[in-house]
Amino acid sequence: METVDYAALKKGGFMRQIQKDRFSLRLRVVGGQLKTEQVQKISEIAMKYGQGYVHLTSRQGVEIPFVSLDAIDAVKAELTAVGLQPGACGPRVRTVTACQGSAICPSGLIETSALAGEVDARYFGRELPHKFKIGITGCPNNCLKAEENDLGIKGALFPEWQKSECTYCGLCEAVCPAKAIAVDKEKSVVSFKDQECGYCGKCVKTCPSNAWTGKKGYRLSFGGMFGNEIKPAMHFLPIIFDKAQVFKTADAAIQFFAEYGKAGERLGKTIVRVGPETLQNKLREVVQ
Numbered sequence: 001m002e003t004v005d006y007a008a009l010k011k012g013g014f015m016r017q018i019q020k021d022r023f024s025l026r027l028r029v030v031g032g033q034l035k036t037e038q039v040q041k042i043s044e045i046a047m048k049y050g051q052g053y054v055h056l057t058s059r060q061g062v063e064i065p066f067v068s069l070d071a072i073d074a075v076k077a078e079l080t081a082v083g084l085q086p087g088a089c090g091p092r093v094r095t096v097t098a099c100q101g102s103a104i105c106p107s108g109l110i111e112t113s114a115l116a117g118e119v120d121a122r123y124f125g126r127e128l129p130h131k132f133k134i135g136i137t138g139c140p141n142n143c144l145k146a147e148e149n150d151l152g153i154k155g156a157l158f159p160e161w162q163k164s165e166c167t168y169c170g171l172c173e174a175v176c177p178a179k180a181i182a183v184d185k186e187k188s189v190v191s192f193k194d195q196e197c198g199y200c201g202k203c204v205k206t207c208p209s210n211a212w213t214g215k216k217g218y219r220l221s222f223g224g225m226f227g228n229e230i231k232p233a234m235h236f237l238p239i240i241f242d243k244a245q246v247f248k249t250a251d252a253a254i255q256f257f258a259e260y261g262k263a264g265e266r267l268g269k270t271i272v273r274v275g276p277e278t279l280q281n282k283l284r285e286v287v288q
Contacts, residue, residue: 004069013086014072021069024055026087027079028124031098031116031136032060041082049075059133060097061087088125091263093132093254096120101138101155108138109155109201109216115243119153122247123254129261129270132254140200145226147233150267151253152221153246156239157201157214161190166211172203199239217241222253222279223268231268236280237287248286256282 006016014023027042034042046054046064049071055063067075079085087095096119099105101112116136123134137144138155146152168185180196181203183189190211204214217239224233240246253267256279261270271279 007090009072010089011092013089014067015063015089017065019066022065023067023069023072024063024065025067025075026057026089027062027064028085028087028095028120029061030096030120030124031113033113034062035082038082038084041078041084045075045078059095061095089131091128091130093123093126093128093134095124096134096136097144097149098136099138099143101136105138107141109157110138110218112136112138112155115153118247119250123250126254128254128257129263130266132257132267134250140198147221147224148226149224149233150222150257151250152224152233154219154221155216156199156219157204157216158199158239159192159197159201159203159212159214161192162211162213163190165209166190167209169208171206171208172212175202175206177202215241218243218246220246220249222283223266223271225266225268231266233268234271234276236276236283240287245287249283252282252286253279 009023010016013026015026017024042054042062042064046052049068050064050066055065057063096116098112098116101110102108103111103113119134133149134151135144135146135149136153137146140154140156142154146154168183168188170183170185173181173183177200178196178198180193182191199219201214204212219239220237221233221235223231225231240249257267257270260274261267
């Protein structure tokens with residue numbers, strides 16, 4: 001009798017169910033996007049090899065339950081025909097999640113879909129001491145909850161005030177959710193507290209005289225997790241304005257985890273155990 005390598009099946013996205021020789025297939029859905037022909041094929045597979053339904057996971061994934069052991073190869077072949085692959089489970093980089101970003105959302109500050117594809121192509125499935133989740137969100141509204149991920153990428157806008165253009169109308173102060181702006185019309189003074197700014201860009205979007213301008217970029221966070229233990233991610237760097245630097249930073253964080261992490265230990269715990277300054281120093285080495 002042939003021995004079933006359940007660990008290999010789980011690594012390839014086929015998660016063992018409580019029912020004998022039945023698996024829930026997790027699909028690789030990058031950035032939450034599927035083409036219509038892929039959705040149709042998923043439906044066909046669920047009808048043909050499952051029980052006619054799919055499960056949508058909390059990380060934008062699609063799972064097809066009740067796939068039998070002897071149907072796994074056939075399911076893989078049908079998925080390949082429409083450009084779909086099983087997802088990853090276990091101690092490795094998981095599928096990247098993303099909101100719709102600036103291409104769709106009026107609040108979006110960065111493009112997220114193509115970025116998710118680039119990040120996924122670069123890191124998906126990489127073996128690490130424990131699972132590693134990456135989430136991309138287009139703005140500080142934080143729909144993808146960047147700080148719940150081992151690596152979070154969030155759109156940000158650093159505002160700059162031009163005194164010569166300002167009419168001191170006070171709209172920027174009114175819309176600032178962080179209360180980082182104060183306007184004194186009588187004294188013709190606008191004060192801005194950089195350390196309190198949420199980098200949402202609402203002051204720039206609202207300003208009727210273009211006194212507020214800004215530069216869009218990426219704010220990265222490290223070591224978040226949301227499961228048996230909840231731990232928000234940490235910010236070690238200022239806003240990054242160059243996408244190439246984002247990848248250099250991600251490379252450094254993943255290398256840090258590969259070098260210092262222990263089996264079964266998430267990045268956030270590794271950072272605390274080794275010391276946040278160790279990762280911070282590594283990140284600063286690659287960010288100019």
